[in-house]
Amino acid sequence: MSIVTIERKVLEKNDALAATNRHVFARNGLLVLNLVSSPGAGKTTLIEATIAHLKDRVRIAVVEGDVQTDLDAQRVARYGVPVVQIVTNGGCHLDAGLVAEAVDQLDLDVVDLLVIENVGNLVCPANFDLGEAMKVVVLSTTEGVDKPLKYPAMFRRASVLIINKVDLLPYVDVDVQVIKQHARQINPALVVFETAATSRLGIPEWCDWLVSALSRGHA
Amino acid sequence: MSIVTIERKVLEKNDALAATNRHVFARNGLLVLNLVSSPGAGKTTLIEATIAHLKDRVRIAVVEGDVQTDLDAQRVARYGVPVVQIVTNGGCHLDAGLVAEAVDQLDLDVVDLLVIENVGNLVCPANFDLGEAMKVVVLSTTEGVDKPLKYPAMFRRASVLIINKVDLLPYVDVDVQVIKQHARQINPALVVFETAATSRLGIPEWCDWLVSALSRGHA
Numbered sequence: 001m002s003i004v005t006i007e008r009k010v011l012e013k014n015d016a017l018a019a020t021n022r023h024v025f026a027r028n029g030l031l032v033l034n035l036v037s038s039p040g041a042g043k044t045t046l047i048e049a050t051i052a053h054l055k056d057r058v059r060i061a062v063v064e065g066d067v068q069t070d071l072d073a074q075r076v077a078r079y080g081v082p083v084v085q086i087v088t089n090g091g092c093h094l095d096a097g098l099v100a101e102a103v104d105q106l107d108l109d110v111v112d113l114l115v116i117e118n119v120g121n122l123v124c125p126a127n128f129d130l131g132e133a134m135k136v137v138v139l140s141t142t143e144g145v146d147k148p149l150k151y152p153a154m155f156r157r158a159s160v161l162i163i164n165k166v167d168l169l170p171y172v173d174v175d176v177q178v179i180k181q182h183a184r185q186i187n188p189a190l191v192v193f194e195t196a197a198t199s200r201l202g203i204p205e206w207c208d209w210l211v212s213a214l215s216r217g218h219a
Numbered sequence: 220m221s222i223v224t225i226e227r228k229v230l231e232k233n234d235a236l237a238a239t240n241r242h243v244f245a246r247n248g249l250l251v252l253n254l255v256s257s258p259g260a261g262k263t264t265l266i267e268a269t270i271a272h273l274k275d276r277v278r279i280a281v282v283e284g285d286v287q288t289d290l291d292a293q294r295v296a297r298y299g300v301p302v303v304q305i306v307t308n309g310g311c312h313l314d315a316g317l318v319a320e321a322v323d324q325l326d327l328d329v330v331d332l333l334v335i336e337n338v339g340n341l342v343c344p345a346n347f348d349l350g351e352a353m354k355v356v357v358l359s360t361t362e363g364v365d366k367p368l369k370y371p372a373m374f375r376r377a378s379v380l381i382i383n384k385v386d387l388l389p390y391v392d393v394d395v396q397v398i399k400q401h402a403r404q405i406n407p408a409l410v411v412f413e414t415a416a417t418s419r420l421g422i423p424e425w426c427d428w429l430v431s432a433l434s435r436g437h438a
Contacts, residue, residue: 040361067370090372123338123343124342165361168390171387
């Protein structure tokens with residue numbers, strides 16, 4: 001029972017730090033995405049494709065979260081955008097305090113869109129608000145149709161679902177309509193995109209939506 | 220800092236319960252696998268294929284762990300083996316106490332091989348010993364080559380790596396030799412199998428190995 005109390009304290013502390021982050025982001029007119037998924041669903045490739053598509057129109061910065069290695073930061077840095085790597089050293093999620101430290105390394109005056117790539121994990125990151133405008137959950141078609149039902153907290157708290165690797169649909173026994181149906185059963189308000197980030201399929205539609213969110217001052 | 224102390228207490232308590240489980244498993248001559256992976260890597264399909272292949276030779280029981288739903292238990296139950304579903308209700312991993320409760324529902328006298336399917340998560344389950352003989356980590360080829368480096372604790376603590384969905388290799392930019400190289404960099408002792416569980420490719424080799432582990436009294 002004491003564990004529950006401790007967890008609540010951890011979450012309360014995180015929520016207070018997230019509120020501070022949200023205030024900082026709003027003051028700087030930033031749109032902030034918290035990108036979540038299973039390991040290997042394609043978050044980093046989606047970030048690369050998004051930067052490549054929007055680079056001339058939107059000033060983007062990235063915070064990379066990983067249990068180990070700075071492989072993802074290296075990949076993103078090749079696109080010439082500011083990137084900060086958080087290594088959690090075994091930790092299963094980012095929290096608002098870690099993000100605050102990372103954001104301190106960035107010049108927010110020259111950023112419109114901040115993408116935070118969370119640790120690959122469909123469970124724990126659902127509970128930790130980072131101060132983002134929205135959670136974007138990436139699901140690979142190869143993961144099957146049942147993930148929204150099996151990891152409901154994440155899909156309930158997300159604003160956007162990106163169904164990635166649709167180029168592999170001919171080779172897997174997965175119906176993308178059933179994924180959508182399950183996702184909307186958990187969260188009817190989800191905005192859904194279908195992409196194949198490696199071949200840039202669906203990236204223009206996703207990026208147009210991002211640009212309109214930026215122009216609406218969604219942050 | 221108090222959090223670290225609490226975590227340690229949780230792990231110490233878990234380790235004590237895991238030792239009890241291990242004693243119970245040994246007394247009953249059971250081989251127990253703790254099956255771990257990202258969501259959607261194919262753990263349940265691998266269990267189905269393993270049961271289909273070994274059913275006439277080995278008495279198998281399954282404990283299913285999920286954040287929500289009993290979809291996996293329903294799938295496995297169709298094969299006519301005893302199965303117990305643990306729903307963690309948001310919890311990101313199984314622990315030894317939950318497994319002890321689940322195993323209480325099984326008649327261990329008529330079981331040779333117990334497969335525990337953990338929650339789909341490459342991070343948290345690495346820290347929680349369930350009393351198993353070995354952790355078996357399943358990695359889908361679609362997850363890319365860098366996962367052993369990015370989630371090293373899991374690969375270090377596993378005895379077996381099953382690289383699944385090798386039938387999708389022609390359609391993804393992934394070299395299975397690089398996956399192996401990264402995995403063995405983290406854990407040189409890993410026993411590696413390549414499978415496509417949906418089409419049963421590689422399942423006979425994996426099952427033969429399991430049978431020899433059973434006959435060696437690996438439990």
